[in-house]
Amino acid sequence: MKSLLRLQQRFICTRTSLSNNWGSFDSNVTKLCFNKLSTKKEIETAYEEYKDGKFDQIPDPKQLDHFKNKPSSVAGKPPPGTHTLPHPIWTKEQLVNVKITSKQPEGKVDKMAYYSVQGIRKGFDICSGFVFGERNEKKWLNRICFLETVAGVPGMVAAMARHMKSIRRLQRDYGWIHTLLEEAENERMHLLTALELKQPSLFFKLAVIGSQGVFVTLFTGAYIVSPKFCHRFVGYLEEEAVKTYTKCLEDIEHGPMQHWKKRPATDLAIRYWSLPKDATMKDVILAIRADEAHHRVVNHTLASMKPDDFNPYDPGK
Numbered sequence: 001m002k003s004l005l006r007l008q009q010r011f012i013c014t015r016t017s018l019s020n021n022w023g024s025f026d027s028n029v030t031k032l033c034f035n036k037l038s039t040k041k042e043i044e045t046a047y048e049e050y051k052d053g054k055f056d057q058i059p060d061p062k063q064l065d066h067f068k069n070k071p072s073s074v075a076g077k078p079p080p081g082t083h084t085l086p087h088p089i090w091t092k093e094q095l096v097n098v099k100i101t102s103k104q105p106e107g108k109v110d111k112m113a114y115y116s117v118q119g120i121r122k123g124f125d126i127c128s129g130f131v132f133g134e135r136n137e138k139k140w141l142n143r144i145c146f147l148e149t150v151a152g153v154p155g156m157v158a159a160m161a162r163h164m165k166s167i168r169r170l171q172r173d174y175g176w177i178h179t180l181l182e183e184a185e186n187e188r189m190h191l192l193t194a195l196e197l198k199q200p201s202l203f204f205k206l207a208v209i210g211s212q213g214v215f216v217t218l219f220t221g222a223y224i225v226s227p228k229f230c231h232r233f234v235g236y237l238e239e240e241a242v243k244t245y246t247k248c249l250e251d252i253e254h255g256p257m258q259h260w261k262k263r264p265a266t267d268l269a270i271r272y273w274s275l276p277k278d279a280t281m282k283d284v285i286l287a288i289r290a291d292e293a294h295h296r297v298v299n300h301t302l303a304s305m306k307p308d309d310f311n312p313y314d315p316g317k
């Protein structure tokens, strides 16, 4: 209570330096004091009114200059996606020539990775209700947003694990870290692009928090034990991602998502993939699918290499 009174005293006596945004509270404060400290009784009365819920006498914080963004910081703030790492920009031929592929598992590690991904995919399809009923935009956005929150994890965890190993063992990294970070950021851009079309519900946010907690923990443990398993796992995961986005493109072409042939691409997508100004959401999904096909080949390649082999992928390639 004492600290509240002290706060209110300071608040009231600096009123002359604030501008016109006080609303009805201004006249109330004017009655209370003229550039002088309020009496203890006046403050206690105001406090009682506040406790009684007379909020119309309290200014909206958003209207106070103190809480407003300064114009210079808004003007100087770059839009999302302008400070990203280098990444491939796909040609038209590359976009349309993406094929669904499946690498035959060789050996125990590959089989473990393959069947883990198949199990997770089938479980997720059923639990998320994606396989039941008609597909529509809401279902697609839910699926894309949720899966991309998961897809952004492996690259970051793997990059961190290799970074820590390098500084712990006082050894070089052989050039893997930048590729893994690029992948993590690329997945995050997929998520941010889809989020421009979706307002996540509280349930959705809780599901993301829960799944991130579980997946980050498991993937970190798995990467410490077997990086090969993890990269193979991501390779198979990306095979599924290519299938998913191919199905989305089929729905855009002939199914319930045909309005995405005309729906304008989001600003972030146009900037990030250097798309033409009149690009549509179909172009965005084509670009995302090409990214997933790239992650597919990168992770299968990394899984087939020894941890101290040199990364064959240059930055942004």
Ligand SMILES: [Fe+2]
Pocket: 148, 151, 186, 187, 190, 241, 288, 292
């Ligand atoms: Fe993705």
Ligand SMILES: [Fe+2]
Pocket: 151, 187, 238, 241, 291, 292, 295
């Ligand atoms: Fe991916």
